[in-house]
Amino acid sequence: DVVMTQSPLFLPVTPGEPASISCRSSQSLLHSNGYNYLDWYLQKPGQSPQLLIYLGSHRASGVPDRFSGSGSGTDFTLKISRVEAEDVGVYYCMQALQTPLFAFGPGTKVDIK
Amino acid sequence: QVQLQESGPGLVKPSQTLSLTCTVSGGSISSVTYYWNWIRQPAGKGLEWIGRFYGSGSTDYNPSLKSRVTISADTSKNQFSLKMSYVTAADTAVYYCARADYDFWSGFNYWGQGTLVTVSS
Numbered sequence: 001d002v003v004m005t006q007s008p009l010f011l012p013v014t015p016g017e018p019a020s021i022s023c024r025s026s027q028s029l030l031h032s033n034g035y036n037y038l039d040w041y042l043q044k045p046g047q048s049p050q051l052l053i054y055l056g057s058h059r060a061s062g063v064p065d066r067f068s069g070s071g072s073g074t075d076f077t078l079k080i081s082r083v084e085a086e087d088v089g090v091y092y093c094m095q096a097l098q099t100p101l102f103a104f105g106p107g108t109k110v111d112i113k
Numbered sequence: 114q115v116q117l118q119e120s121g122p123g124l125v126k127p128s129q130t131l132s133l134t135c136t137v138s139g140g141s142i143s144s145v146t147y148y149w150n151w152i153r154q155p156a157g158k159g160l161e162w163i164g165r166f167y168g169s170g171s172t173d174y175n176p177s178l179k180s181r182v183t184i185s186a187d188t189s190k191n192q193f194s195l196k197m198s199y200v201t202a203a204d205t206a207v208y209y210c211a212r213a214d215y216d217f218w219s220g221f222n223y224w225g226q227g228t229l230v231t232v233s234s
Contacts, residue, residue, distance in 0.1 A: 039220045041160075048209055048227055049160065054220035061222075092160060096218055100175050102152075102162035 002027045002098035004105035006091075012113040013083045021108045023076040023093035029056075030073050037097035040069055040078045043107075044089040052091075053078065088112060115139040117210045117225035125204075125232050131197040135210030135225060136190070143188040144168045148213045150221065151184060151195045153206040161206075166193050167215065200232045 003026040013019045029037045036056035041049040051060040053069035056076060066081040080087055093105040121133035135149070142149055151163040164174035166184045174182050178197070186193040197204060207229050211221040 035218070037218060041221070048224040049221070050224070051220040051222050054222075055218060058219070060220060094160070096220075100162070100177065101173065102150075102175075104160040104162070107159050 001100055002095055002103050004093060004095055004103050006093060006105040006108050009106065009108055011108055011110045013080075013087075013110055014113050015085055016082050019080045019083050019087075019110065021078045021091050021093075021110075023071075023078070023105055025074045025076075025095050025098070027098045028073045029076075029095050029097050031097060036072050036076070037095060038069075038071070038076050039094045039096060040067075041092045041094060041104075042087070042089050043092065044086075047089075049092065083110075085112060115212065115223045117212065117223055119208060119210050119225045119228035121208075121228060121230070123229055123231060125200055125230060126234050127201055127232055128199055131195070131200050131204060131230055131232070133195045133208055133210075133228060133230070134192050135194070136192050137212075138191070140212070141188075142166070142168065142186050142191055142193055146215055148215055149184075149186070149193045150211045150213060152209045152211055152221070153204075154209070154227075155203075155206040158206075163195065163197075163208075165213070202232050204230070205232045206230060 040053040043049040057069045090107040116138045145168040148165045150165040183196045207227040209227045210225045212223040
């Protein structure tokens with residue numbers, strides 16, 4: 001089975017500064033169609049998860065452009081160019097290619113310093 | 114605007130069957146354009162995909178839960194349901210329903226607000 005890991009698990013951030021989260025998969029998420037089946041979700045306090053990035057680098061509708069996703073194969077990164085106070089919460093990566101389908105990472109908690 | 118709303122008992126006894134319903138508005142669950150999913154989150158923990166229903170009537174399940182889970186739909190009510198048998202305390206979680214596109218993967222793009230189910234005698 002595929003295993004998803006994230007680092008760091010806790011990330012204190014300063015508003016206006018950049019932030020970065022790493023996600024690694026134990027198996028390649030690169031499909032033969034050229035897409036990486038890796039999503040990023042943000043779960044704000046007390047809310048349902050919301051989609052930020054799909055297929056590694058595609059921003060979901062309505063997601064601010066300060067969020068960007070990159071990477072390929074087994075190593076992926078979510079970057080926030082300038083953190084805002086509303087970005088606090090737990091960030092999850094999730095793979096959508098290997099077995100079991102839709103395995104999530106453990107989450108990275110982002111909070112304001 | 115697509116909306117999903119979970120409903121069902123908040124308390125289930127051990128060894129009994131958990132039953133939840135997701136009511137969808139703004140889109141038809143019988144459409145072959147979408148997958149309709151169940152995902153859960155134990156308190157203070159991460160997310161676990163349970164399974165999905167597709168408009169044609171097909172289903173897929175997480176292998177770790179497959180023996181205890183059934184997902185079905187009532188197209189007349191535009192609802193899909195989750196049944197999980199022989200529950201234990203480990204099944205205590207917030208249960209979410211979520212939608213994903215079928216023909217091109219673009220993530221779980223719509224989620225319900227979630228419903229807490231506690232397994233306890």
